[in-house]
Amino acid sequence: MTDRLPHEKGFHVSWDQMHRDSRALAWRLDGKGPGEGGTWRAIVAVTRGGMAPAMIVARELDIRIVDTISVKSYNHQERSEAVVLKSPDRELMGDGEGVLIIDDLVDTGKTLELVRKLYPKAHFATVYAKPAGREQVDTFITEVSQDTWIFFPWDMALQYVEPFRGSS
Numbered sequence: 001m002t003d004r005l006p007h008e009k010g011f012h013v014s015w016d017q018m019h020r021d022s023r024a025l026a027w028r029l030d031g032k033g034p035g036e037g038g039t040w041r042a043i044v045a046v047t048r049g050g051m052a053p054a055m056i057v058a059r060e061l062d063i064r065i066v067d068t069i070s071v072k073s074y075n076h077q078e079r080s081e082a083v084v085l086k087s088p089d090r091e092l093m094g095d096g097e098g099v100l101i102i103d104d105l106v107d108t109g110k111t112l113e114l115v116r117k118l119y120p121k122a123h124f125a126t127v128y129a130k131p132a133g134r135e136q137v138d139t140f141i142t143e144v145s146q147d148t149w150i151f152f153p154w155d156m157a158l159q160y161v162e163p164f165r166g167s168s
């Protein structure tokens, strides 16, 4: 399967790495909100990939108001038009002021571009970022090159690999 991937490089993220990087994202966002003491009003996870880092950030920053926005833009590794399948609570959101919108990564930036149009005052944060989408994100932790495909732990499984020298 891997020999058919259209991307030259793979960046494999373990659950442990995702936990560490999401915590680092939380710490970076801590105290930067517009509320009293730099607090944030709420978190909105971009489903589905944003839910894992959003949960970790919500826990670290003690934010209990968490909603989701569902944006579908990929079929496997093929990009298609981004569409909103489910919106967060309208009253909660307003123009997005004080709301943290969290996703696992920004790639072309099309997903966040769409969400940003809806909530221009929100703060956009991702764990990983590729150069083409960097402008769409206010805070991120790790940048990878555009020709890298990030493999997330929820898409992976442990499996047998042949020894380097083959088996006798």
Ligand SMILES: O=P(O)(O)OC[C@H]1O[C@H](OP(=O)(O)OP(=O)(O)O)[C@H](O)[C@@H]1O
Pocket (backbone or CB within 6 Å): 046, 047, 048, 049, 050, 071, 072, 073, 074, 075, 103, 104, 105, 106, 107, 108, 109, 110, 111, 112, 133
């Ligand atoms: O910056 P972009 O080029 O728009 O790509 C980034 C988005 O693509 C992936 O989501 P996907 O649409 O595959 O859905 P998923 O989170 O449910 O896997 C990823 O989780 C981001 O949300």
Ligand code: HPA
Pocket (backbone or CB within 6 Å): 074, 105, 107, 148, 149, 150, 151, 152
């Ligand atoms: O590099 C990626 N990895 C996983 N999902 C993605 N969706 C857009 N780009 C990526």
Ligand SMILES: [Mg+2]
Pocket (backbone or CB within 6 Å): 046, 047, 048, 049, 050, 103, 104
């Ligand atoms: Mg996603």
